[in-house]
Amino acid sequence: MTLRPSLVGRFNERQILRLLQSHGPLSRAEVSRISGLSAPTVSKAVGVLVSSGLLEETDVTENQRGRPANKIRLATETAQVVGVVIDREHCTVLSAGLDGRLNNGVAKVVTPQSYDEILTTLVEKCSGLIDRPEMKTLGLAVSISGLVDSRSGTAILSPNVPITNGRSPAADLQERLNIPCQVVQELHGLCLAEKMFGRAKDLNDYVLLDAEVGLGVGVMLRGKLLLGHNGMAGEFGHITIVPEGGRQCGCGNRGCIETVASDSALAWRIGQTLGRTLSIDDGIHLATAEPIRFARELAETADALALAVAATVNVFDPEAVIINTRLFDADSSLFDRVVATAKSRALGPSIAGCRIERALGTKWQGAIAAAVLNVTDAVADGM
Numbered sequence: 001m002t003l004r005p006s007l008v009g010r011f012n013e014r015q016i017l018r019l020l021q022s023h024g025p026l027s028r029a030e031v032s033r034i035s036g037l038s039a040p041t042v043s044k045a046v047g048v049l050v051s052s053g054l055l056e057e058t059d060v061t062e063n064q065r066g067r068p069a070n071k072i073r074l075a076t077e078t079a080q081v082v083g084v085v086i087d088r089e090h091c092t093v094l095s096a097g098l099d100g101r102l103n104n105g106v107a108k109v110v111t112p113q114s115y116d117e118i119l120t121t122l123v124e125k126c127s128g129l130i131d132r133p134e135m136k137t138l139g140l141a142v143s144i145s146g147l148v149d150s151r152s153g154t155a156i157l158s159p160n161v162p163i164t165n166g167r168s169p170a171a172d173l174q175e176r177l178n179i180p181c182q183v184v185q186e187l188h189g190l191c192l193a194e195k196m197f198g199r200a201k202d203l204n205d206y207v208l209l210d211a212e213v214g215l216g217v218g219v220m221l222r223g224k225l226l227l228g229h230n231g232m233a234g235e236f237g238h239i240t241i242v243p244e245g246g247r248q249c250g251c252g253n254r255g256c257i258e259t260v261a262s263d264s265a266l267a268w269r270i271g272q273t274l275g276r277t278l279s280i281d282d283g284i285h286l287a288t289a290e291p292i293r294f295a296r297e298l299a300e301t302a303d304a305l306a307l308a309v310a311a312t313v314n315v316f317d318p319e320a321v322i323i324n325t326r327l328f329d330a331d332s333s334l335f336d337r338v339v340a341t342a343k344s345r346a347l348g349p350s351i352a353g354c355r356i357e358r359a360l361g362t363k364w365q366g367a368i369a370a371a372v373l374n375v376t377d378a379v380a381d382g383m
């Protein structure tokens with residue numbers, strides 16, 4: 001099943017999709033009233049969207065006089081999208097309606113050791129979700145971490161799953177599953193997840209700052225995800241902040257901001273104190289178990305993270321900066337410290353109107369959000 005390319009230009013249809021995304025099920029009259037579109041225009045556009053499989057009719061809701069009101073909603077019973085996350089430890093496969101609500105049957109498997117095995121496993125798990133005669137599968141998004149060329153869908157440098165480097169999992173899945181598949185960089189997915197499920201439902205200009213492994217920003221500008229020329233926008237972590245004597249970064253450079261301001265930086269600091277090398281999980285675990293013992297390491301990481309927050313505020317002037325880090329799991333009071341330090345470092349007028357929040361979205365929500373938005377075409381071109 002392929003969606004008509006002309007959908008891209010259909011302003012009315014897109015407007016109605018967005019209304020239903022933000023309001024939930026509506027009657028045609030309500031769509032007309034809220035959108036300002038005439039009743040015949042709404043009727044025509046809804047007809048196209050229903051026949052495309054994006055919308056479905058429902059009469060479950062009663063109006064004020066107790067009569068059933070025929071409402072339209074994003075397809076949930078007749079159509080779905082599939083989200084796939086390829087991660088270091090596990091691969092996750094799940095499906096959801098176009099409203100983002102998860103269907104039953106999440107499959108989580110240990111990530112196989114070879115790329116071919118990953119593909120075979122994913123095809124098997126996806127087929128289990130797709131092979132349902134009553135349900136159209138409109139698209140699939142596969143989330144991978146690291147550098148991804150969004151134009152070609154090729155993974156370039158994945159720190160978590162290096163066997164995907166140089167591979168195009170979306171194209172390979174599309175060939176085998178025969179549904180439209182696209183890749184979404186994990187960071188961009190996390191940014192989209194906040195819009196659909198998390199802190200940014202009502203926002204069009206915000207930054208998702210992900211400090212869980214490296215340090216990256218997913219940037220939403222006027223409701224469109226900032227992808228950059230190659231789809232690699234947001235590699236904020238490789239800005240040099242310690243030009244002399246900085247620590248070696250995974251990118252080959254020294255003194256990058258992610259070497260001081262990320263969860264892996266915290267693990268490194270604690271490892272230095274203990275005289276051994278720690279994984280991120282071990283570092284977070286130790287800091288969570290003994291936050292007072294590792295207060296200095298926690299505070300240094302939080303203060304560096306605050307500089308990153310302040311920099312994103314100065315550069316992007318967002319309505320909100322949403323921070324994804326396990327630092328706050330170790331010591332929740334560090335969130336206030338980050339906010340206070342960021343406020344003292346960012347430009348006053350920019351930070352005055354900017355919310356700083358903890359992220360709520362997950363990687364699998366990112367994959368689902370990307371799949372939904374690919375299908376409904378509400379994000380930037382080229383995803």
Ligand SMILES: [Zn+2]
Pocket residue numbers: 237238239249250251252253256
């Ligand atoms: Zn770097």
